[in-house]
Amino acid sequence: MRLAEAPSSRDKILDVAEALFSRRGFAGIGLREVADASGLSKSSLFHHFRGKEQLYHEVILRVLQRIRERFDANLVQGGSPRAQLERWLEELIDTFAEHPTIPRLLLRSLFEEEEALAPEAEVCEAQLASILADAERLIRRGIECGELRRVSTPHTLLTLIGVTVFHFASAEMGERILGRPLFSAEEVARRKREVIGLLRHGLFTPAPD
Numbered sequence: 246m247r248l249a250e251a252p253s254s255r256d257k258i259l260d261v262a263e264a265l266f267s268r269r270g271f272a273g274i275g276l277r278e279v280a281d282a283s284g285l286s287k288s289s290l291f292h293h294f295r296g297k298e299q300l301y302h303e304v305i306l307r308v309l310q311r312i313r314e315r316f317d318a319n320l321v322q323g324g325s326p327r328a329q330l331e332r333w334l335e336e337l338i339d340t341f342a343e344h345p346t347i348p349r350l351l352l353r354s355l356f357e358e359e360e361a362l363a364p365e366a367e368v369c370e371a372q373l374a375s376i377l378a379d380a381e382r383l384i385r386r387g388i389e390c391g392e393l394r395r396v397s398t399p400h401t402l403l404t405l406i407g408v409t410v411f412h413f414a415s416a417e418m419g420e421r422i423l424g425r426p427l428f429s430a431e432e433v434a435r436r437k438r439e440v441i442g443l444l445r446h447g448l449f450t451p452a453p454d
Contacts, residue, residue: 255293258283263304267346270353271301302365305354308347309372315340316376326387327449333383334409334444335437341413342433348414377402393448401448408440 261283265274276297280287294300315336319329341348384401387393412419412427419427426432 254283254285254289258285258290258293258300259304259307262300263308263346263350266301266304267349267353271297271357276300296363298363299365302363302369305350305369306365306372308344308350309369309376311340311344311347312337313372313376316379320379325392326383326390327392330383330387330393331441331444333380334405334440337409338413338433338437338440341409342428345413345428348410348412349416351410352414380405387449391450394450396448405440408443412436 258279262274262279265279265282274297276290277287279300280290283290290300294303316333319333319336322329322332324332380402381398384393384396384398388395388398415422415427423432
C-alpha cells in the first residue's frame with residue numbers, strides 16, 4: 246500500500262493562504278501570517294512567491310483550475326446541453342462543498358483591489374473568461390436546440406452564479422436563513438435538488454413525452 250505523498254512546501258503555502266484570504270481578504274492578510282501558519286520562515290515563502298500579489302493570484306488561479314477541470318470532465322461525458330448543464334451545476338456544487346473557501350474567495354475577488362497588478366492577474370482573468378465563455382456557449386446551445394427557453398444568456402449565467410457561488414459564500418447568514426449547516430451532506434444534496442428544480446421548471450422547455 247502506497248502512502249499519500251505529503252504536500253510540497255509550495256502547496257502547503259497555497260492551502261494556508263487560500264484559507265486566510267477567504268476569511269479576511271487580500272488586504273487583511275500579511276505574508277508573515279501566511280509563513281507562520283505554514284510553519285515556514287518568511288524567506289522560505291519568498292523562495293516560492295515573490296510577494297503577496299503573486300501569492301494571491303496563484304491561489305485564485307488554483308481555484309479556477311479546479312472549476313475548469315470539472316467543467317471539462319463534464320463536457321467529455323457528452324449528452325444533450327440540458328444534461329451537461331445539470332451535471333455541471335451539480336459538479337460546481339460538489340466543488341464548493343468540498344472546498345468551502347472557493348465561493349468566498351470568488352466573491353471577494355470581484356470587488357477587492359490588490360495593491361499592485363501582478364502578471365498572474367492576467368492569467369486568472371483569462372481562465373475566468375474561458376470558463377464563463379464556455380458556460381455561455383452551453384446555455385446558447387441549449388436554446389438553439391430547443392431544450393432551453395429563449396432567455397438572455399448573460400442574465401441566466403449571472404443567475405446560475407448567484408444560486409451556486411453566493412449560496413455557499415453566504416456563511417452565517419445562509420445558515421441562519423436555512424436553519425441548518427450549509428455544508429452538511431443533507432443540505433448539499435438539498436441544494437442540488439433546489440437548483441436542478443429551478444432549471445427544470447424555470448429554464449428548460451417541457452421534456453417531450
